[in-house]
Amino acid sequence: MNHNDIKSNVLTTTLESAINWGRKNSLWPMPFGTACCGIEFMAVLAARTDIARFGAEAIRFSPRQSDLLIVAGRISIKMMPVLIRIYEQMPEPKWVISMGACASSGGVFDTYSVIQGIDQFIPVDVYVPGCPPRPEGVVESLMKIQNLIDKEKLSDYALSSSK
Amino acid sequence: MGIVQGDQMILNIGPQHPSTHGVLRLEVRTDGEIVSEIKPHLGYLHRCFEKHSENVTYEQVIPFTDRCDYLASMNSNFGYVVAMEELMEIKVPERVDYIRIIMGELNRIASHLLALGVYGLDIGAFTPFLYMFRDRERILDMFELTCGARLLYNYMWVGGVSHDLPKDFEKICIGFLDYFEPQIKEYNNLLTYNKIFIERTADVGVIPADVAVSYGVTGPNLRGSGVKWDVRKDEPYSIYDRFEFDIPVGEGQFGTLGDCFDRYWVRMLEISQSVKILRQALKDIPDGNVHQALPKKIRPPKGSVYRRTESPRGDLGYYIVSDGTPVPYRVKMRSPAFTALSCLDEVSRGWMISDVIAILGSLDIVLGEIDR
Amino acid sequence: MATIIKSYEPTFWDKLYFPALLKGLMVTIKHFFRQKVTIQYPDERHIPPDGYRGLHRLNKYPDERIKCVACEMCAAACPSNCISIIPGPSPWDDGKERYPVRFDINLLRCIYCGFCEMACPEGAIELTEIYDFSNYSRDDLVIDKDGLLGVYELTKKQNYYTKKSHSPASLPFKTERT
Numbered sequence: 001m002n003h004n005d006i007k008s009n010v011l012t013t014t015l016e017s018a019i020n021w022g023r024k025n026s027l028w029p030m031p032f033g034t035a036c037c038g039i040e041f042m043a044v045l046a047a048r049t050d051i052a053r054f055g056a057e058a059i060r061f062s063p064r065q066s067d068l069l070i071v072a073g074r075i076s077i078k079m080m081p082v083l084i085r086i087y088e089q090m091p092e093p094k095w096v097i098s099m100g101a102c103a104s105s106g107g108v109f110d111t112y113s114v115i116q117g118i119d120q121f122i123p124v125d126v127y128v129p130g131c132p133p134r135p136e137g138v139v140e141s142l143m144k145i146q147n148l149i150d151k152e153k154l155s156d157y158a159l160s161s162s163k
Numbered sequence: 164m165g166i167v168q169g170d171q172m173i174l175n176i177g178p179q180h181p182s183t184h185g186v187l188r189l190e191v192r193t194d195g196e197i198v199s200e201i202k203p204h205l206g207y208l209h210r211c212f213e214k215h216s217e218n219v220t221y222e223q224v225i226p227f228t229d230r231c232d233y234l235a236s237m238n239s240n241f242g243y244v245v246a247m248e249e250l251m252e253i254k255v256p257e258r259v260d261y262i263r264i265i266m267g268e269l270n271r272i273a274s275h276l277l278a279l280g281v282y283g284l285d286i287g288a289f290t291p292f293l294y295m296f297r298d299r300e301r302i303l304d305m306f307e308l309t310c311g312a313r314l315l316y317n318y319m320w321v322g323g324v325s326h327d328l329p330k331d332f333e334k335i336c337i338g339f340l341d342y343f344e345p346q347i348k349e350y351n352n353l354l355t356y357n358k359i360f361i362e363r364t365a366d367v368g369v370i371p372a373d374v375a376v377s378y379g380v381t382g383p384n385l386r387g388s389g390v391k392w393d394v395r396k397d398e399p400y401s402i403y404d405r406f407e408f409d410i411p412v413g414e415g416q417f418g419t420l421g422d423c424f425d426r427y428w429v430r431m432l433e434i435s436q437s438v439k440i441l442r443q444a445l446k447d448i449p450d451g452n453v454h455q456a457l458p459k460k461i462r463p464p465k466g467s468v469y470r471r472t473e474s475p476r477g478d479l480g481y482y483i484v485s486d487g488t489p490v491p492y493r494v495k496m497r498s499p500a501f502t503a504l505s506c507l508d509e510v511s512r513g514w515m516i517s518d519v520i521a522i523l524g525s526l527d528i529v530l531g532e533i534d535r
Numbered sequence: 536m537a538t539i540i541k542s543y544e545p546t547f548w549d550k551l552y553f554p555a556l557l558k559g560l561m562v563t564i565k566h567f568f569r570q571k572v573t574i575q576y577p578d579e580r581h582i583p584p585d586g587y588r589g590l591h592r593l594n595k596y597p598d599e600r601i602k603c604v605a606c607e608m609c610a611a612a613c614p615s616n617c618i619s620i621i622p623g624p625s626p627w628d629d630g631k632e633r634y635p636v637r638f639d640i641n642l643l644r645c646i647y648c649g650f651c652e653m654a655c656p657e658g659a660i661e662l663t664e665i666y667d668f669s670n671y672s673r674d675d676l677v678i679d680k681d682g683l684l685g686v687y688e689l690t691k692k693q694n695y696y697t698k699k700s701h702s703p704a705s706l707p708f709k710t711e712r713t
Contacts, residue, residue, distance in 0.1 A: 031324040032179060034186045034208055035531050036233035036314055037275070043303075046296035050573045061180070079186060079207045101615070104673065105643040106348055108615040115460060117643075119673060128669040129676055131646035132314050139576050141669040148671075223614040226648045290563060297572050311588040311662070317648040325649065326586065353562050358545060358555040 016154040023067075023093075024149040025055040027142070030066035030090065032083060034073030037100035040132040041072045050066035054142055055088060063089040068145065071124075072132075074102035075115045087122045093152070095145050098124045101131040170194060174516070178207045184281070184523070185530030187504075196515045201508045216494040221247065221321065221461040231496060232532045234277055237263075237270035237306075238474040240319035246481040247321045247469035249438035251355060251463045258451035259323050260402045261490035262506035265336070265444050266309070266318065268437040269301060272343075273302040275383075275430045275437075278527040283354050285524035286363050291354045295411040298346055301339055308332065322456040333445050337418060340438055355431060364427060365409050365418035368510050372421065378506040379500045382477020383433060384526055387413040387426035394473040406443050408436045430527070448480040462489050475498050476527060496535060500528040582696045583664040588647045590706075591640055592690060593683040594658060600627050601677045601684070602659035605635040609651035609660050617644035618651060625680040638680040643673060668706055675709045682707035 029051075033041050051057050057159050060066045063086045075083055087096070098118055101107030105126045106116035118124060125148060126141040133141075177188040186207035192200040212231055216224045228243045229236040241263055248255060280295035303313045308329050310318040318325050328389055370380065375388040385392055393410045395403040411432035413425030463485040471480035477499030484493040503526045511519045537705055574581055583589070594602045605622030623636035651660050663686060670676050678686075685707035689695055 036230060038185070039233060040314055042277075042281075043296060043300070046300070047293050047572045048297070048300045048574060050645050053573075053575070074208065074210055076207060076209050078209070079178065082207075086179060101643055101646055104676075105641065106646060108230070108646045109215070110616070111211045111215050114210045116591065117673065126671060126672075127643060127673055128678055129642040129645065131648075131667070133669075134313060134581075134666045136576055136581065136667045137669060140667040143577065144669055154699060219614060223612075223650070226614050226646060226650075286584045288559075290559065300572075307587065311584070311586045311649065312647065315648075316644070319648075325653070329584070349562055353559050356555075357559060358549040359552060362545065 013154075016152075019154070020150050020152055022133050023152075024146040026058075027054070027056040027068045027095075027145070028058045028060050028066040029056055029068040029070050030060055030086070032069060032071045032073075032086065034075065034079065035102065037072035037082065037103065037132040040135060041070060041099065041138065044135040044138045049139055050140070054139065054146070056142060063087075064091065066090060067094050067097045069094065070138075071096065071103045071118055071138065072099040072101055074107070074109055075118055076113045077115060078113075080115050080118075080121060084121055095124060095125045095148065097126050097128065097138070097141050097145065099128045099141070100133055101129060104129070107131055164195035165340065166198070171199065176519075178204075179520075184528055187528070187530055187533075189507075189519070189523075191516065191519065193516065195519055198511055198514055198516060198519055200435075201511055201519065203504055204509060205534055209532045210535070212535045213494055213496065216491055218490065220489050221463070221491060222492065225315050225320065226315070228496075229317055230531060231498070231535060232474060232476065232479070232500075232529050233315065234529055235270050235274040235475045236314065236316050237266045238274075238472065240316065241267050241401075242470065242472040242474065242479045242481050244319045244321050245472055246468050246483055247461070247463070249470050250466060250468040250483055250485060251321070251458070251461070253322050253324060253458065255456050256451045256453065257402075257449050259453050259456070261291040261444050261448040262324050262328060262453065263319055263401060263442060264403065264406075265328075265448070266306070266316075268440050268444070269302050269305065269336075271437050271475045272434050273299050275434050276302075278352070278475070279354070279427065279430055281358070282524040285520050286360060288354055288357070288360065291350060294346075294350065294353065298343060301342075305332070305335060305339065305511060308335070320457060321461055322458050323453045327453045333448070336441065336445055340441060342439060347431070350431070355428070361417050361424060363521055364525070367418075367423045367518050368514065368525060369419045370421045370506060370510050373511060374506065375421070378509075379502040380477070380506055381502065382475070383429045383471070384426055384477065384503050386410065387429045387525075388533055389413050389415075389425075394471055394478055398471070400470065406440045408440050411436060412440045423521050426525045460489065462487070471497065473499075474499060474528065477503065477530070496532075498532040498535065500526075500530075504528050504533060540583060548620045563700065580667075580696045582694060583666060583712050585664075587666070588649050588662040589662040590642070590663050590668060590686055591645075591651075591678070591683055592661055592663050593638060593680065594661055594688040595684065600629065601634055601680075602657045602660070603635050603638065603655075604631050604657055605633045605638075606656065608654045608656060612650040612654035613645075614648060614650065615644045615646050617641040635680060638683060640683070642668075642678055665690065665695050667705065668708065670708050672709075678707070 098104045106114050126144045127135050128141045170223045172193050174191045178186040180265050188204040190202040212227050228239040232239045276295040276299045280292040283291040310316045373392050375385050389412050391412050411429050465487045467484040469482045471478050480497030482495035486492040511522050607620050610618040619639045620635050622633045625634040627684040
């Protein structure tokens, strides 16, 4: 069946919004916290900026159960294979937040051992600047991810599975 | 039986693991569930702070020291600037000394709160973590008020501090201390005297005093073993000799001296001692200009200096070599967490895997400082 | 191998564990009736104090002249080398010869340490209180001169978070994914 046919179907568009609604309000983050940003991510979980208000409090440290990878902290060359492996273990659909200067661009550490931006290796959806970002910045990026999920089309999944 | 030993198993913990406080990989050789050997593998967070410091100016090193021990950035700054001032023979105004001690002790409380909260999390108690973070946020708010950042401050500069205290800081800080002191009792009710917690930590991971000394373990880990050693008292830097405070040591309340519970308990007692220092410092803080002694260009004379300070994790030393240029010739950091990690192998032999997590949590290591 | 010694012997009551559980629960239950600490973020926002180190801005004189004279002191002081300036001859005749033709800050490189603010002899670059911004691409987080002046317009009169209509959409970033 042509995926354009699916697109025009009323039932599937309703289904699509229902799925997206469910997905965006029950993100399961996998925090890949290595350094300072990891501590600030703990603050996001804690009482002041309660991330549970967005349905994303179910922190899972195993990649196979989560759909949002939050890379917080600098990634060294020795750590990068681990990160790639964890990313590949996550089931589709998945999203990635690159939190903080070091993960996004290497930040102040322009040295031989630090990866200058994880987007050279894995796709990143939202970048959060700051060193470290305030918890509010992370919540803002989470809302951006929710916006992304809202725009997902069922036909995109049909396409990606047929690849 | 050659290389392969029949009933031994090698288990990798980490590098991505909730209980390793960062990116530490432990290669655990186990016999059943009993640990017979642990090899820590480092370098997963290496970003060459020491080499990079040789390419930036002396003042630009300060943001890097922030990012070494990111739980106690103020104390990291403190050690560096005290060493630099010794090298350059700068005398800072009295107000600066007081401000530094206030900030250092506040950060010590924040760091210990995080260490204790996360330790509870490792053992399986989630609630204390939330309570301790709630109070830590209030300390971070005070830092934000003073220097405009929450976690990495870049606050202490060579010869002074970047901003003076805000106008009503003393009032806010005393208000916080009045609020905070009763909370310690609440933490004790919630976690310390909880029988499940005591059973997980008492008698587990005993570091005898001689082992601790021979491994160079410092800070609360050493004091947990009953050795009364604190750089603030024994080798006072800045103006720590003016304050009255005790050095809490482990007593082996619920088990053997030097077990996980003692290390935890020493941290809890140190929080109250920090509150005591803070109250004294806030009482006698003098007026003055905090920027008075800031040098225009930092160009220390040829020479070297080693200065150690007491960070929340222990004995934090900086060795700085200057060749007379505005760029350091060598900056070496002596990290307390590194030595604490080195005794993990000896301490955890004979314990179960779940106890290794308890021991590791009680050592309170920060990987940013170990790998540098 | 260390020998495991058990000197702590729990009593019968301790072994029940229920008293310990109930004691902990009592602390939690008391907190139901206390003041809540959570900030409902998108609706109410923490108002940072003066001197917070957030997003940068470029200041202007009241007669619209940019204060920056492109001396590149900030770029030299920056530990992460995130500022790049291309100077040019000033279009205004007020005795200052140069002004920045381009002024780019890579916000993802920046560590918000405040060294640029301290180094600037003209008081031109300043860190504002704006803290909640993020974006979908790395290129969109390089803020240029117009963006920096836009931030100045947003924050010159009053604190950004005390305004009635503040939203991340008003910041000079692209908000759509490209």
